[in-house]
Amino acid sequence: MTDILPFLKSLISVSGLSGYESPVADLIIEKWRPLVDEINLSRVGSLHGLKRGTGTSPRPSLMIATHMDAIGLRVSRIVDGFLHVTRVGGIDVRVLPGAPVTVHASGSNEELPGVIVLPPAHFLPESVGEKILIEHLLVDTGLLPRDVAKKVRVGDLVSFANEPLELAGEVLSGHSVDNRASIAALTICLEELKNKPHLWDVWAVATVQEETTLLGAYTSAFELRPQMAIVVDGSFAKGPGASGWQTSAMGKGVGLCIGPNMHPFLHKKLKELAERLEIPWFLDVTVSHSGTDAFAIQVTAEGIPTALVEFPIRYMHTPVESVSLKDIQRTGRLLAEFIAALEENFIETIVWD
Numbered sequence: 001m002t003d004i005l006p007f008l009k010s011l012i013s014v015s016g017l018s019g020y021e022s023p024v025a026d027l028i029i030e031k032w033r034p035l036v037d038e039i040n041l042s043r044v045g046s047l048h049g050l051k052r053g054t055g056t057s058p059r060p061s062l063m064i065a066t067h068m069d070a071i072g073l074r075v076s077r078i079v080d081g082f083l084h085v086t087r088v089g090g091i092d093v094r095v096l097p098g099a100p101v102t103v104h105a106s107g108s109n110e111e112l113p114g115v116i117v118l119p120p121a122h123f124l125p126e127s128v129g130e131k132i133l134i135e136h137l138l139v140d141t142g143l144l145p146r147d148v149a150k151k152v153r154v155g156d157l158v159s160f161a162n163e164p165l166e167l168a169g170e171v172l173s174g175h176s177v178d179n180r181a182s183i184a185a186l187t188i189c190l191e192e193l194k195n196k197p198h199l200w201d202v203w204a205v206a207t208v209q210e211e212t213t214l215l216g217a218y219t220s221a222f223e224l225r226p227q228m229a230i231v232v233d234g235s236f237a238k239g240p241g242a243s244g245w246q247t248s249a250m251g252k253g254v255g256l257c258i259g260p261n262m263h264p265f266l267h268k269k270l271k272e273l274a275e276r277l278e279i280p281w282f283l284d285v286t287v288s289h290s291g292t293d294a295f296a297i298q299v300t301a302e303g304i305p306t307a308l309v310e311f312p313i314r315y316m317h318t319p320v321e322s323v324s325l326k327d328i329q330r331t332g333r334l335l336a337e338f339i340a341a342l343e344e345n346f347i348e349t350i351v352w353d
């Protein structure tokens with residue numbers, strides 16, 4: 001099986017904040033080009049890789065969607081050379097002080113190193129000790145105020161700059177693991193499909209703006225109009241203080257979701273296949289809108305049957321999101337086996353029951 005670690009590390013070493021995905025898109029294009037028959041960019045910047053099937057034309061198509069955008073920050077105010085910031089996407093503010101960042105300075109077109117800081121505790125109101133808010137955070141670039149004023153503008157992006165860290169136990173930690181780990185899983189799937197004939201066309205899609213607007217998923221589903229879709233994304237891993245029914249153990253298999261966004265028949269088929277192949281899986285339950293690309297795709301056109309496959313991520317929406325490499329491998333394999341097993345008339349057999 002492919003060693004996905006070097007590619008995943010490169011994916012989480014670049015920026016590509018929601019709405020500004022081109023740094024990561026370039027890496028994915030380079031990796032996918034030899035694995036698909038054609039690859040192009042949608043009007044809004046999502047990547048569409050087509051792997052043609054061997055069935056009779058016109059062939060049905062399956063879209064596998066993984067979002068490539070990442071969460072981060074944006075300069076909201078500049079005071080005495082220090083940058084105040086606001087969110088790009090949902091972000092867990094509590095763990096940000098101390099994080100290294102890159103300020104994408106539009107005034108000078110430079111990438112400036114910076115660090116997220118808080119004023120000394122002694123000078124903060126007492127209540128701040130208990131609750132760090134985004135308003136308290138500052139980015140220090142080390143520059144004098146007059147140089148900051150020349151280089152940095154309100155609205156400039158600030159992305160995480162910490163290097164990926166391999167933890168023991170085949171766990172990788174870094175920023176943007178949500179959802180670049182799913183890009184890695186889809187890449188494994190494409191690699192496996194090199195040696196696995198399949199009847200259906202497959203659209204490997206890396207969507208933009210999942211973390212903010214679901215723009216990529218809506219527009220790619222509309223443009224490609226697949227017969228079915230599978231979305232791959234991260235979910236909450238179990239850990240100290242995170243043990244409820246919405247969490248699942250890392251390294252223990254592939255999460256197959258049920259809930260109003262997911263087609264029950266696709267869920268059942270994925271589950272049966274995982275069992276047949278002895279790929280460990282667990283049930284993930286979403287109560288309403290999943291908040292993922294699966295929602296946007298499902299509600300496109302007359303409704304596209306959609307499944308959501310997830311793997312657990314610890315410390316979601318922080319710069320140290322952690323994922324099990326085993327889970328990524330298993331997800332990639334399950335996707336490839338599902339595609340290879342699709343009969344030409346599969347779509348006629350599916351019912352919402």
Ligand SMILES: [Zn+2]
Pocket residue numbers: 067178179210233234
């Ligand atoms: Zn995600």
